[in-house]
Amino acid sequence: MKASVRRLMGRSAAHSRRSxxxxxxxxxxxxxxxxxxxxxxxxxxxxxxxxxSDLKITDMRVAVVVGAPMTCPILRIDTNQGISGLGExxxxxxxxxxxxxxxxxxxxxxxxxxxxxxxxxxxxxHARQAGGVCGIEMALWDLAGKAYNxxxxxxxxxxxxxxxxxxxxxxxSPDPKVYGQRMKARLDQGxxxxxxxxxxxxxxxxxxxxxxxxxxTTRELAQTQHMxxxxxxxDKGVALMAEYVAAVREQTGYEVPIAADHFGHIGVNSCIRLxxxxxxxxxxxxxxxxPWQYTELWKKITDAIDVPTLTGEDIYLKEPFEELxxxxxxxxxxxxxxxxGGILETKKIGDMAQEYGVAMAMHFAGTPISCMANVHCAAxxxxxxxxxxxxxxxxxxxxxxSGVERPIVQRGFIPVPNGPGLGIxxxxxxxxxxxxxxxxxxxxxWDKERSWDRLWS
Ligand SMILES: [Mg+2]
Numbered sequence: 001m002k003a004s005v006r007r008l009m010g011r012s013a014a015h016s017r018r019s020x021x022x023x024x025x026x027x028x029x030x031x032x033x034x035x036x037x038x039x040x041x042x043x044x045x046x047x048x049x050x051x052x053s054d055l056k057i058t059d060m061r062v063a064v065v066v067g068a069p070m071t072c073p074i075l076r077i078d079t080n081q082g083i084s085g086l087g088e089x090x091x092x093x094x095x096x097x098x099x100x101x102x103x104x105x106x107x108x109x110x111x112x113x114x115x116x117x118x119x120x121x122x123x124x125x126h127a128r129q130a131g132g133v134c135g136i137e138m139a140l141w142d143l144a145g146k147a148y149n150x151x152x153x154x155x156x157x158x159x160x161x162x163x164x165x166x167x168x169x170x171x172x173s174p175d176p177k178v179y180g181q182r183m184k185a186r187l188d189q190g191x192x193x194x195x196x197x198x199x200x201x202x203x204x205x206x207x208x209x210x211x212x213x214x215x216x217t218t219r220e221l222a223q224t225q226h227m228x229x230x231x232x233x234x235d236k237g238v239a240l241m242a243e244y245v246a247a248v249r250e251q252t253g254y255e256v257p258i259a260a261d262h263f264g265h266i267g268v269n270s271c272i273r274l275x276x277x278x279x280x281x282x283x284x285x286x287x288x289x290x291p292w293q294y295t296e297l298w299k300k301i302t303d304a305i306d307v308p309t310l311t312g313e314d315i316y317l318k319e320p321f322e323e324l325x326x327x328x329x330x331x332x333x334x335x336x337x338x339x340x341g342g343i344l345e346t347k348k349i350g351d352m353a354q355e356y357g358v359a360m361a362m363h364f365a366g367t368p369i370s371c372m373a374n375v376h377c378a379a380x381x382x383x384x385x386x387x388x389x390x391x392x393x394x395x396x397x398x399x400x401x402s403g404v405e406r407p408i409v410q411r412g413f414i415p416v417p418n419g420p421g422l423g424i425x426x427x428x429x430x431x432x433x434x435x436x437x438x439x440x441x442x443x444x445x446w447d448k449e450r451s452w453d454r455l456w457s
Contacts, residue, residue: 052111052147056080060102060136061440062095065367065431069394072366073098073131076426076440077110077139083146085110086426087139088370089131090338097123097132102446104453105136110143114344121341122455127314130339137342138373138422145421152373152422156347156380163413164378165386167193167259174202176244180251183258190411193257193284193386200233200264202244209237226265226290227297233270242277249281257284259310259361268297275305285310285332285361292320298329310334313363317341318349325356332385336363338370343377350381359383365390368401368408372422379416387414399430 059078064071070091075098077085089098101120108116117137124133141152153159168191173179183194203209212221212231221229233241245260252258260283263274271289278286285308290297292311302309308331315321316339324330333353337346350360360383364374371389378384389409391397398406401424404417417423432439 051081052144053109054081055083055109055111055143055147057105057108057110059443060098060105060139060446061443062089062099063431063435063439064095064437065400065434066436067394067434068367068391068397070365070390071436072370073135074367074369074426074431075135075139077105077136077143079110079143081147083143085139085141085143085146086369086422086424087135087137087142088338088366088373089135090128090336090370091365093128093131095132097129098135099132099443099446100449101132101136102443103449106447110140111147113137113140113144116140117342117344119453121317122453124316124341126316127339130316130341134338134340134342135370137344138337138370141343141373141376142421145423149420151416151418151420152343152376153379153416156344156376159379159416160382160384161379161416163415164375164384165193166389166392166409166412166414167191167195167386168392168409168412169195169197169388169390172197172199172202176247177251179244180248183248184251187252187256189392190413192412193259194252195259195261195284195287195388196245196248197262198241198245198260199262200231200237200241200266203233203237203240206236206240209234209240221265224265226271227267227294229265229267231265231270232267233274235273238270238273238277241274242281245278245281245283254282257282259284259287261287263289268301271301272304275301275307275309279306283307287311287334288313292324295323295327295329298324299327302328302330308332310361312336312340314339318345318352321349322352325353325358328356328358330358332359332361334361334363336365337374337377338364338366343373346377347381350377350383354383359385361385362387364388367391368398368404368424369422369426371408371414372401372404372417372424375414375416376422396430396434400427400434401425402427 058080061076062073064073072091073089073095075087120133124130145152168186170182287310310332311330312334313336321333335346335349340346353360362374374387378387392409398408403419403424
């Protein structure tokens with residue numbers, strides 16, 4: 001692209017070549033600023049083949065969105081050609097996880113996604129610590145797609161589906177009738193897959209339901225892994241939790257899959273007893289009954305009950321998923337793309353799981369940016385089952401971005417967008433209203449971070 005064109009565009013004026021041309025054309029028509037022949041001459045000189053090979057990362061900036069309903073740091077990676085890529089650090093994580101990697105990105109061609117990913121993947125770890133690596137990887141795909149004018153799903157090998165099935169989390173109520181009505185409302189909204197919270201908190205105030213060390217605090221329980229709390233359900237507790245599910249099923253019927261999550265930190269034997277009691281309610285999966293790291297304990301639970309089990313929202317990279325799949329320790333996996341290694345790694349995870357006959361549901365809690373990264377990956381991964389969404393009740397959530405149909409979740413599905421990259425642009429007027437702290441301010445303090453990063457000698 002000519003320097004004169006770059007100057008006319010300005011970095012913030014146009015986020016993609018396509019939008020630049022559209023804007024330039026519209027601008028010319030409105031203001032009579034350029035004669036048609038001038039515009040033609042300029043665009044003829046844009047060599048769209050060689051340009052991506054000269055693309056270089058020049059900056060990375062952040063903005064922390066709050067109330068989405070989670071707190072989500074979003075990223076913008078800028079380039080020397082006026083196009084920018086959007087990414088998102090996982091909900092609840094610090095933007096520092098991304099910013100500390102900025103100096104390793106500057107000057108790189110963002111289209112070399114796998115090369116950059118392999119350079120920075122050592123700085124990710126499980127759960128939120130992977131947030132920086134994954135958020136950057138999303139933004140690189142967005143940039144590569146904009147540079148080559150292709151949607152991300154196409155660069156991944158094409159799509160298996162045109163719309164992505166979603167399930168929506170639904171706020172808990174101690175009253176199963178109230179909760180059943182909330183679930184019924186999700187069906188009326190068009191959702192075809194449901195998930196409920198089914199924690200021991202539902203019964204803990206009822207005497208004789210839960211055995212646990214006397215005096216142990218809620219905080220202690222929350223910070224202690226399930227096998228180490230000493231908390232077990234009694235027969236009465238198991239029966240009451242099963243009754244709760246029965247009351248919900250009464251209102252939803254048995255045709256729709258209902259998954260269950262957030263059981264509380266009960267021991268393995270309580271997990272098995274509860275799982276057995278829930279068999280007759282055809283639960284789609286029992287999620288994170290124990291931490292994902294305990295493959296053999298997971299297998300013990302999975303082998304003992306006839307209800308599918310699932311874990312994985314905090315796992316970084318493919319290898320731990322393969323450990324779970326190879327042993328059939330869980331029936332389904334549940335990566336969060338913002339923890340699992342980003343778009344390409346998550347497709348690899350899905351493809352690996354498919355070989356073991358394991359389906360992939362996807363955990364997600366974030367803004368439309370990470371949502372669209374999930375949508376492209378889900379479209380391009382054959383064994384995908386359904387994608388989580390926590391934000392269908394947040395009124396401004398869909399309006400943060402343009403370029404896709406809104407609301408983003410339509411009758412329980414997200415149409416796969418065809419625009420370049422992730423297929424979205426940020427709507428600054430809306431997003432800015434929901435940001436805490438700086439809005440894509442300079443981050444030059446991270447430009448020169450240096451370290452000898454090699455992992456071997
Ligand atoms: Mg979960």
